[in-house]
Amino acid sequence: MNFWPTVALVWSKDIRVELRSKDTLVTLVLFALVLTMVFTFGFASDPQTNLRVFPSVMWACVLFCGTLGVGRTFAREARDGAFTALVLSPAHRGAILTAKTLVNLVLTLIVTALTTPILAVMLRVDLTDVLGLVAGQLFLGAAGFALVGTPLAVMAVNARFAEVLLPMVVFPLVAPILIAGVTGTAAILGTIPENDPRPWFQLMLGFDLVYLVGGQFLFDKMVTE
Amino acid sequence: MNVRLALTALATIGVVAGHWLAFDFAPVEAQMGVVQKIFYFHVPSAMACYAGFIACCIGSLAYLWTRKGRWDALALAGAELGLIFGLIVLITGPLWARPAWGVWWKWEPRLTSMALLVLMFSAYWVLHTFGGSGEGVRRFAAALAVFATPNIYFVHVAVEKWKGMHPEIQNKGSGGLSPDMRTAFVVCMVVLLLLFGLLLEQRYRMHLQSRLVAALRRRIHRIGGDA
Numbered sequence: 001m002n003f004w005p006t007v008a009l010v011w012s013k014d015i016r017v018e019l020r021s022k023d024t025l026v027t028l029v030l031f032a033l034v035l036t037m038v039f040t041f042g043f044a045s046d047p048q049t050n051l052r053v054f055p056s057v058m059w060a061c062v063l064f065c066g067t068l069g070v071g072r073t074f075a076r077e078a079r080d081g082a083f084t085a086l087v088l089s090p091a092h093r094g095a096i097l098t099a100k101t102l103v104n105l106v107l108t109l110i111v112t113a114l115t116t117p118i119l120a121v122m123l124r125v126d127l128t129d130v131l132g133l134v135a136g137q138l139f140l141g142a143a144g145f146a147l148v149g150t151p152l153a154v155m156a157v158n159a160r161f162a163e164v165l166l167p168m169v170v171f172p173l174v175a176p177i178l179i180a181g182v183t184g185t186a187a188i189l190g191t192i193p194e195n196d197p198r199p200w201f202q203l204m205l206g207f208d209l210v211y212l213v214g215g216q217f218l219f220d221k222m223v224t225e
Numbered sequence: 226m227n228v229r230l231a232l233t234a235l236a237t238i239g240v241v242a243g244h245w246l247a248f249d250f251a252p253v254e255a256q257m258g259v260v261q262k263i264f265y266f267h268v269p270s271a272m273a274c275y276a277g278f279i280a281c282c283i284g285s286l287a288y289l290w291t292r293k294g295r296w297d298a299l300a301l302a303g304a305e306l307g308l309i310f311g312l313i314v315l316i317t318g319p320l321w322a323r324p325a326w327g328v329w330w331k332w333e334p335r336l337t338s339m340a341l342l343v344l345m346f347s348a349y350w351v352l353h354t355f356g357g358s359g360e361g362v363r364r365f366a367a368a369l370a371v372f373a374t375p376n377i378y379f380v381h382v383a384v385e386k387w388k389g390m391h392p393e394i395q396n397k398g399s400g401g402l403s404p405d406m407r408t409a410f411v412v413c414m415v416v417l418l419l420l421f422g423l424l425l426e427q428r429y430r431m432h433l434q435s436r437l438v439a440a441l442r443r444r445i446h447r448i449g450g451d452a
Binding site: 159161169171175199214218221222 | 289290341344345347348351352355356357359361362364365367368369371372373375376379380382383384386387
């Protein structure tokens with residue numbers, strides 16, 4: 001079976017299951033809302049401070065929701081014993097990984113698209129002028145997160161303590177994305193002296209490309225039947 | 226066997242000699258005073274730490290490609306030693322930074338990347354040790370070690386750009402070592418790397434043997450079950 005048809009098949013299967021049950025999406029959105037509340041309780045004060053903490057809070061939400069979503073990547077397959085079938089099928093493993101990565105990316109983007117405006121309203125930050133730039137950053141960041149997290153989510157299938165181990169493994173690995181995201185958003189909002197976000201875009205792009213290639217190489221080797 | 230014994234004896238003498246050289250033979254640094262002496266142990270430990278993580282990466286890559294258990298044993302031994310020496314670095318570093326910089330910790334590229342490196346390989350170690358004993362876990366851990374390697378570069382670039390806004394990064398290596406200091410430093414470096422090599426080999430063989438014991442035990446159970 002060819003690469004892209006497999007990707008489309010696995011992706012649409014996952015999205016269809018998700019749209020029918022909606023369990024991951026609803027949980028993630030609710031979790032994100034709780035997070036924004038907690039952060040707002042902690043940080044909301046004068047407009048100047050709000051503007052300064054906004055990038056960190058926004059990226060913390062992406063990080064937490066992303067990890068939660070990524071951890072559930074293979075949850076359905078693992079529970080039903082379908083993971084073995086998926087791996088044993090003649091489908092290219094890289095295609096399975098690509099499809100799963102795209103599912104995670106879509107879920108993270110939906111949650112981010114819902115929570116970021118809410119967060120902006122709660123912290124009274126005006127994003128209308130910089131919406132395109134921030135959206136671009138969030139896209140690259142969420143992509144990097146999905147690219148690193150999805151192959152690692154295989155762990156949930158065959159390791160003990162996976163739900164604790166996965167964040168422990170993923171957080172240090174996405175540290176560059178977080179630094180680039182937080183500082184880049186601060187640059188866009190103009191809260192730091194150096195307000196050129198371009199190097200941060202480049203860094204994220206480079207990160208995404210390396211893990212796009214690296215994940216494809218490694219995934220085949222790390223999966224056991 | 227005899228070579229190992231000789232090297233172990235050499236390392237033992239070297240550790241004692243290194244302490245003497247660092248604390249008595251090398252002069253006290255004029256500006257920083259006694260705290261500077263921590264560098265005779267801090268820098269070689271950092272080198273041993275990197276060597277351990279490099280061994281882990283090489284072992285992991287080789288394991289993923291060949292599926293031979295001994296590479297996995299090498300990777301695990303490398304990670305363990307890298308973590309031990311990494312902890313030494315992370316403990317001795319702040320001890321020096323407090324008198325020299327006035328703060329225990331700075332988000333400077335080298336410090337941040339070292340801290341994240343230790344965190345990543347801790348994850349590897351935890352996964353390998355507590356994640357279960359199946360081949361899937363081992364392979365996953367190996368992939369994680371390989372995944373972590375390009376990350377070191379990204380962390381470094383990111384932190385450099387991030388902290389580039391505050392031009393207050395002070396470099397540790399001032400280069401102005403007196404000949405006696407240099408002697409002490411070189412001896413300490415050689416001794417610590419020798420110690421590292423010996424420990425790595427010991428841990429590697431220990432992991433191989435414990436796997437052999439586990440395999441034999443399984444066989445005994447099987448034979449016992451048949452009888």
